[in-house]
Amino acid sequence: MTPADLLGASILVALVLYALLGGADFGGGIWDLLAAGPRRAEQRALVEHAIGPIWEANHVWLILVVVVLFTAFPAAFAAISVELFVPLVLLLAGIVLRGASFTFRTYDRPDDDRVQARWGLVFSGSSVLAPLMLGVVVGALASGRVRLAAQGSAPLAWLSPFPVAVGLLAAALFAYLAATYLAVEAEGALRDDFRRRAVAAGVAVFACAAAAAALSFREAPLVFAGLTHRRWSVALHLATGAAAVTAFVMLFRGRVRAARGAAAVQVALIVLGWGASQYPYLVVPDVTLLSASAPRATQVALLWALAAGGALLFPALAVLFRVFKGERPFSVVDRPR
Amino acid sequence: MSDLLAARWLFGVSLAFHIVFAAVGVAMPLFMVLAEWRWRRTGSAAHLELARRWAKGTAILFAVGAVSGTVISFELGLLWPRFMAFAGPIIGMPFSLEGFAFFAEAIFLGIYLYGWDHTSPRLHLASGAAVAASGALSAFFVTLANAWMNAPAGFELVGGAPAAVSPFVAMFPPGWSHEVIHVLLSCYAATGFAVAGIHAAFLLRDRASAFHRAALRIALGVGGAAALLQPISGDLSARQVAAEQPVKLAALEGQFETERGAPLRLGGLPDPERMETRFALEIPKGLSLMAFHDPDAEVKGLRAFPREVWPNPRNVHLSFQVMVGLGTLLAAVSAAGLILAVRRREPPAWYLRAVVLSGPAGFVALEAGWLVTEWGRQPFTVRGVLTTAASVTPVQGLLVPFVAFGLLYLFLGAVTASLLWRQMAPRAERSRPAGGAA
Numbered sequence: 001m002t003p004a005d006l007l008g009a010s011i012l013v014a015l016v017l018y019a020l021l022g023g024a025d026f027g028g029g030i031w032d033l034l035a036a037g038p039r040r041a042e043q044r045a046l047v048e049h050a051i052g053p054i055w056e057a058n059h060v061w062l063i064l065v066v067v068v069l070f071t072a073f074p075a076a077f078a079a080i081s082v083e084l085f086v087p088l089v090l091l092l093a094g095i096v097l098r099g100a101s102f103t104f105r106t107y108d109r110p111d112d113d114r115v116q117a118r119w120g121l122v123f124s125g126s127s128v129l130a131p132l133m134l135g136v137v138v139g140a141l142a143s144g145r146v147r148l149a150a151q152g153s154a155p156l157a158w159l160s161p162f163p164v165a166v167g168l169l170a171a172a173l174f175a176y177l178a179a180t181y182l183a184v185e186a187e188g189a190l191r192d193d194f195r196r197r198a199v200a201a202g203v204a205v206f207a208c209a210a211a212a213a214a215l216s217f218r219e220a221p222l223v224f225a226g227l228t229h230r231r232w233s234v235a236l237h238l239a240t241g242a243a244a245v246t247a248f249v250m251l252f253r254g255r256v257r258a259a260r261g262a263a264a265v266q267v268a269l270i271v272l273g274w275g276a277s278q279y280p281y282l283v284v285p286d287v288t289l290l291s292a293s294a295p296r297a298t299q300v301a302l303l304w305a306l307a308a309g310g311a312l313l314f315p316a317l318a319v320l321f322r323v324f325k326g327e328r329p330f331s332v333v334d335r336p337r
Numbered sequence: 338m339s340d341l342l343a344a345r346w347l348f349g350v351s352l353a354f355h356i357v358f359a360a361v362g363v364a365m366p367l368f369m370v371l372a373e374w375r376w377r378r379t380g381s382a383a384h385l386e387l388a389r390r391w392a393k394g395t396a397i398l399f400a401v402g403a404v405s406g407t408v409i410s411f412e413l414g415l416l417w418p419r420f421m422a423f424a425g426p427i428i429g430m431p432f433s434l435e436g437f438a439f440f441a442e443a444i445f446l447g448i449y450l451y452g453w454d455h456t457s458p459r460l461h462l463a464s465g466a467a468v469a470a471s472g473a474l475s476a477f478f479v480t481l482a483n484a485w486m487n488a489p490a491g492f493e494l495v496g497g498a499p500a501a502v503s504p505f506v507a508m509f510p511p512g513w514s515h516e517v518i519h520v521l522l523s524c525y526a527a528t529g530f531a532v533a534g535i536h537a538a539f540l541l542r543d544r545a546s547a548f549h550r551a552a553l554r555i556a557l558g559v560g561g562a563a564a565l566l567q568p569i570s571g572d573l574s575a576r577q578v579a580a581e582q583p584v585k586l587a588a589l590e591g592q593f594e595t596e597r598g599a600p601l602r603l604g605g606l607p608d609p610e611r612m613e614t615r616f617a618l619e620i621p622k623g624l625s626l627m628a629f630h631d632p633d634a635e636v637k638g639l640r641a642f643p644r645e646v647w648p649n650p651r652n653v654h655l656s657f658q659v660m661v662g663l664g665t666l667l668a669a670v671s672a673a674g675l676i677l678a679v680r681r682r683e684p685p686a687w688y689l690r691a692v693v694l695s696g697p698a699g700f701v702a703l704e705a706g707w708l709v710t711e712w713g714r715q716p717f718t719v720r721g722v723l724t725t726a727a728s729v730t731p732v733q734g735l736l737v738p739f740v741a742f743g744l745l746y747l748f749l750g751a752v753t754a755s756l757l758w759r760q761m762a763p764r765a766e767r768s769r770p771a772g773g774a775a
Contacts (some may be wrong), residue, residue, distance in 0.1 A: 051626040052450035056403050058435065065409045067436045070421050071429020081414030085732045092411055095747070098403040100749055103400035107393060107756055157730065164370040292427030294502075301504040302433060309437035320444045323455050 001181040003299035007072040008282075010306055014273040016268045018061035022178065023170070023267075023312055027178025029098060029127020031172065032120060042190050044120065047178075050185050052106065057317065059099070071302050076282040076292035079136075083146040083283070086155050087136045087163075094130030097122055110295045113236040128171060135170030139163030139212070142274065143220040144284035146334060161211065162219035169208035173267050176201035180247065180263040183256040185325075195251050198259065202248060209270070222284055226277020236276070240269040263331035341726055341733035341774065344416045347742060348630035350407055351712075354746045356707055357700060358402030359479075362442070363472040363521065364528035364559065365713035366397045366449075370465035371555050377458060383547035387555075389453075394760050396450050401753055403443065408742070416735070420728035422719045423499060428482045430504040441471035473521060480520045486511040487710065488581050489719050510578040516710075519570045522563040523706060526701030527665060530562015534696020535761055537689040553684070555693065560699070561671035568668055571661070573626070579628035579715075583637045584646060585713040590624050591617065592638045599624040599636035604658060607650035612640060614654070615651040618658050648715045656708040670695050 028047040035043040070077040081088065105119035131211040140146045140158035179198035183191050215225040227233060243266035250259035282287045293299065338346075341505020364763040369391040376384035410432075413419050445467040452461055485491075491507025492499040536549045543549070579586045586592070591607035591614030592599055601624045622632040629636075639647055670691050677684055684692075714720050718728045 032652035041575075052690040053447040056400065057440065057447055059403065060408070060440045060443050063410055063439060064405060064436045066414075066434075067429065067432045070414060070576045071433055072426075074425030077425060081418045081535050082730055082732060086412055086731070088415060089738050092408050093741075095407055096745065096749075099404040100752075103397055103681055104752055104756065107397055107760070137515050139515070143378075155734070238426050294429070295500070297502050298426040298429060298504050301430060304608075305430060305437075309434065309440075313437060314438050316441060317443045319460075320447055323452055323460075324446055 002290075003296060003303055004293045006303055007068060007150070007299055007306075008275075008289045009272075010303075011068050011072075012272065014061050014065045014068065015275070018058070018065065018172070019161075019271050020264050020315065021054070021058035021268055022061055023131065023174040024177040025051045025058050025128045025199075026098070026131045026171075027174035027176070028182070029102075029124045029168060030131075030175040031178055031182065031194075033124030033128060034197075037193065039190055039193055043193060046182055046186055046190060046194075048102075048106070048245070050182060051102075053322060054094045055102065055319060057181055058333065062095075067132070068302065071158065072294050072299050073282055073289065073292040076287050076296055079283050079287050082142065084137050084140055084158055087133045087140070087158055091130055091133035091137065091271075093135060094126045096206045097126035098130055099124065101167070131171040131174045132167040135167035135181050136163040137164030138170070138274065139220070142162070142166075142216075142223050142278055143285050144222070148284070160219060162215040165212040165215050172201055172204040172208045173270065175297070176205050177263055180251070183251070184260050191254075191256065193256065195256065195259075198251050198263070199248065202261050202263075206244075220284070223274065223277045226273065230277070232276065236269065236273050240273065243269060253265075256333045259275055338736055340733055340735045341729050344729050345725065345740045347735060347739040348412055348416050350739070350743055351405065351412055351747060352707070353704055355405040355409055356704065356752065358398050359476065360403060360700070360703060361395075361398045361470075362402045362691075363476045363524035365391065365398060365467040365532075366446070366465060366472055367525070367559060368528075368532065368555050369395055369449075370462065370469055371559075372551065375551070375555075377462065381547070381551070383551045386548055387551050390760055391408055391552075392450055394757055395408040395446070397753060397756050397760075399446055402750055403439075405746075405749075406439070409711060415732075416598050416730055417728045418730050420723060423723055423728075424486075424719060425719065427489075427499055427502055427504065427507045428485050430483040430508050431478040431485075431504055433477050438474040438478060442468055442475060445471065460620060465627075467641075473524075476524060477517055478522055480517045481508055481510075481513055483710065485510045485514045487585075487714055488512050488517070489722055494722065496543065511581055512574075515570065515574040515577045519567070519574050522567045523699075523703045524569055525563035526560050526567055526664075527703040529556045529558075529563060530667060530692070530699040531562055531671075531696055532556035534693050537684075537692040537696070539688050539761070540684075541686065541693070553692075555692065556658055557671075557674055561674050564664070564667040564671040564699070565675070567664055570720060571664065576628060576630070578637075582713070584639070584642050585648065585653070586628060587639045587642075588648045588650040588713055590636075590651055590659045591654040592624065593640055593650075594635055594638040595635065595641045596638065597625065597635045598622040598633050601627060603656070607654045607685050609639075609647070614650075646716065648713050652712045653709060656705040656712065658701045660705040660709060661699040663705070667702070674704045686742075 029053045032044050032047050035041075035047075037043075069080075101119045101122035103174045105116055105123060108119060136158060140163040143160070144163050145160060146158050170269065176198060177200050179194045183198055185193035186194055206334075213224070213227055216227065227237075243262045247259050247262035247266060248264060250256070278284065282289060282292055294302075370386055372391060373388035374386045376388060445464040448456060448464040449461065449468055452464065453543040456464070485507055488510040489507075490510040491503045491505075493501045495501075512765060533553055536552040536556065540549045540553060550616065575586075575589075580590070588607075590599075591602050592604055593607070593612040593614065593643060598621070600619035600621050602619055604612055604615035605614045624636055625634040626632045628634070641648060672686060674684070674689070676690060716724050718725050
């Protein structure tokens with residue numbers, strides 16, 4: 001393991017955590033948009049209650065990815081920023097509008113339904129836009145097609161079916177995660193609402209993943225190879241599939257904590273699988289961990305900084321989740337109520 | 338508008354917007370935690386109400402600050418990819434550490450805002466203190482990166498690329514301590530006066546309000562102390578600039594000729610074509626005395642440097658004048674407040690009016706000071722090493738994102754201002770505790 005490999009792994013771990021935590025917050029916004037039925041107000045209230053205290057902390061994983069990327073792999077950061085300018089700007093617009101409108105909705109005339117609905121629409125709309133663009137960025141990086149847009153002369157080179165399919169997959173994954181998390185936090189009929197939503201989103205995940213996999217044959221050969229004939233391909237598929245089946249079974253049986261755990265494992269494996277297929281490329285087909293590396297002194301210093309920062313960060317995160325998500329926030333076992 | 342200019346405008350607007358929220362994010366948690374601490378010590382209901390209302394204000398401002406800060410971190414690459422490809426490995430360290438400080442800020446602010454009814458008093462107060470400390474730490478790290486751009490260190494230049502990088506030398510470039518202290522003080526002073534100005538306005542209407550009196554005491558206590566210390570810090574910074582960045586000093590002061598016993602110019606308009614600064618009130622030997630503590634010291638003028646490395650002396654000199662003028666005003670108001678406090682007199686109406694009037698001055702001075710350091714470094718992003726023109730992205734059509742984000746920021750700024758107004762207005766509805774935890 002070189003320092004570059006370790007830093008690449010750190011970025012991937014941060015992305016997994018961003019998907020599991022920050023992604024689920026976007027998913028909450030998607031369920032705000034899709035709130036329906038007799039309990040739509042309760043559904044929205046639960047989303048607000050669930051993400052209110054934690055979304056800002058969850059969001060910082062993305063910042064960490066950005067700073068580690070530009071410190072450790074500056075050439076990759078520069079290349080990505082130039083080639084994916086348009087989807088990144090749209091991602092930023094989504095991030096800004098989501099965070100601002102969520103906060104504005106909390107504090108702007110809580111009793112005025114029209115004001116609340118207006119901010120709610122901005123919040124939920126931007127919660128769809130951001131994951132779409134995040135997925136588009138990932139898909140474009142993996143496909144290798146954006147390198148044709150050398151020197152920023154083709155701002156729409158990323159726009160093709162595979163990145164769009166990955167964008168839809170990201171939105172479906174985040175909605176799926178959010179629904180399984182919300183099912184744990186809800187009770188009674190509201191819990192059943194989110195169990196049903198989790199199953200529906202799980203089906204959407206499967207459809208988007210199948211579409212992306214099919215498109216990868218033509219557009220993203222590295223991902224396709226990772227899906228089909230790397231040494232670890234079969235094991236990864238089996239593990240991901242087992243997690244997905246477990247999540248579904250647990251959802252049907254009403255064992256929501258176990259379902260939440262399985263869904264999180266499933267999503268983590270999907271992100272890790274993408275990272276493993278793409279290794280050692282940061283931008284396919286020519287920017288690798290090695291070719292984009294900062295000087296060794298920087299990378300080693302950064303690893304120490306990450307270790308020290310992590311030693312402070314994880315206990316603090318544990319306190320946050322313990323305060324707001326119960327005594328055993330990560331448990332997969334249902335407590336008797 | 339050229340793409341380079343559009344990129345500069347977009348980044349400038351993004352930073353000018355974010356810097357307000359960043360400064361508030363440093364100071365406001367301290368105010369809020371001081372109010373809560375007073376309440377827990379004395380049981381004063383006004384202080385509890387104050388802590389809760391300030392916490393709501395902080396929540397709104399922090400959220401907008403967090404998302405606008407995210408924009409900056411991406412824009413570093415979107416607008417200046419060549420700068421980041423060059424400088425990322427050298428100044429990534431403070432940015433990475435800032436990432437962790439920001440993490441701590443977000444985590445403990447979540448606990449603070451939503452945890453009034455979920456946590457022990459000690460954990461709640463400690464979380465507030467952790468937000469205040471990590472906010473200051475964030476500003477500390479980010480300013481280190483800016484200090485490096487002004488005085489690059491910790492690497493060698495080999496064929497236009499950085500080599501022999503030592504991240505921890507780069508993290509503490511010459512003059513880092515002056516810049517960091519100056520920035521931190523400006524956060525407390527600007528936020529303190531802005532908050533004090535609002536509460537002083539309400540006090541003028543209702544002199545007996547315990548709520549607004551408590552608020553004024555905390556905001557003016559912290560902000561005033563910072564404003565009184567700021568001239569000392571400014572003097573240290575200016576001498577550092579004089580020693581390390583003579584072109585910037587010449588532009589700051591509108592000094593075109595190299596001379597001994599250079600005068601200090603108050604006001605005035607530098608004219609780069611005629612190479613003179615007109616309409617200024619000149620204090621003989623003032624500049625030599627201020628910059629080098631020697632009335633006959635030689636000050637290099639702009640003409641001593643090739644024209645292509647000049648910053649725009651008009652912009653730099655005018656922003657510098659604004660910063661120093663308003664900083665002096667704030668120090669004077671603070672000194673008057675100190676005298677009143679020592680004599681144990683309630684602030685009279687004239688003093689409250691002065692505080693109201695100086696409310697916006699801190700933030701105007703802060704923005705002006707930021708413009709001084711950025712405009713004063715032009716045409717370079719990394720002084721003497723990398724020009725702004727060589728840093729910019731090859732992506733074209735940057736006018737579109739500039740206009741879009743400009744409108745977005747106007748909208749966010751207007752909404753934030755109106756929400757804050759309602760939080761502090763006397764008849765603001767009290768239906769929700771901080772964060773809607775109920």
